[in-house]
Amino acid sequence: MIKILLCDDHSVVRMGLKMLLNNHPEMEVIGEASEGNEGIQKALELKPNVVVMDLSMPHGKDGLSATSELKKLMPEVVILILTMHDDEEYLFRAIQAGASGCILKSAPHDELIGAIHTVANGNAYLHPSATKRLMEEYIVGVKQGDTDSFNLLSDREREVLTLIAKGYSNKEIAEQLVISVKTVETHKGNLMEKLQMKTRPELVTYALKKGLLGYGV
Template sequence: MIRILLVDDHAVVRMGLKMLLNDNKNMEVIGEASEGNEAIQKVQELQPNVVLMDLSMPHGKDGLSATSEIKKLLPDIYILILTMHDDEEYLFRAIQAGASGCILKSAPHDELIKAIQSVAGGSAYLYPSATKRLMEEYVGHLKQGGNMDTYSLLSDREKEVLTLIAKGYSNKEVAEKLVISVKTVETHKSNLMEKLKMKTRPELVEYAVKKGLLGYGV
């Protein structure tokens, strides 16, 4: 029996998924959560085999942050990201956060069942277009010499924030230059540091110098 925790900010979506999954004799929904912090708590209480995690939850902790924390606390729990975003950036961020797979919300019901069974068995699962994209990315890196460059994982906005921080601008000054809030700058900074596996500003500056980012105006 695959024990599943549903995490989605829409109660109607959770209800529909619960009915679908409980109709499968090998699956049981043992709990629900409406945002990431609640998901982290429920995972520790209920010990599910699989967490079906919504990516975008505007209230509370988002799906990627929750996934990362859950995998640190309980690395043996498998997480399947449920998303409406068929986007390369979200795909790589989900994998880096520790998810075992991604499936689109628009996927047929039988594909969702297959995806849950795959990750519960210890395998990875990616929706078809994501698999193709990942293969293309891998082949591209091989052609460049086989080195996986983490810079490619950054979004365009994260690259802008990285460059400005490396040039010595404060978070407030970065926010003013990019016309975004200081909180948004801090979020981008946190995300890019996690992707680059760095903890300090000097590390970011050194990285930016090596990438040649400080030679360009923003």
């Protein structure tokens, strides 16, 4: 059972989401909050698996600030940002704050269910339009001759990065590459250090921008 905390300043939105998610056999909404500070307190009290966090909450702490603070207090909690902004800037800011993904408020119900499953399983979720924008930015960067620390990665580290971005667990990566889980963790640590990144969502975004998932030029 995925225990979910809803944090949104609109009670009607929370009501609709609660009805939708509670109708799913593997999900249960265990709490609600109307702004970031309340969301943090409810998360500390109720210990949810996933927090669905509204990005824009004009009264109290906003979603990005609450996400950043909550991840410091509860590193294990998974946060999915809910937003009306189809803009890569908000996506990057959400990931930097510690969110595991971002989904549009206009997304279909089944996409939200899928996104919650994805982040609850330890993977990152990017809504399709955000992925498209990231790839467009990647293509522009390539055409402008943009370079970064990617050249510092070994072939094996690039393989591990690609599989991480595709959503595979460390155990599954080990099986695919016929190496130990400990070796996978070592490669992951090395590539994160080289790229100066700290979270799986950051790696997923980077892999998308570099075209490692089969997209690009």
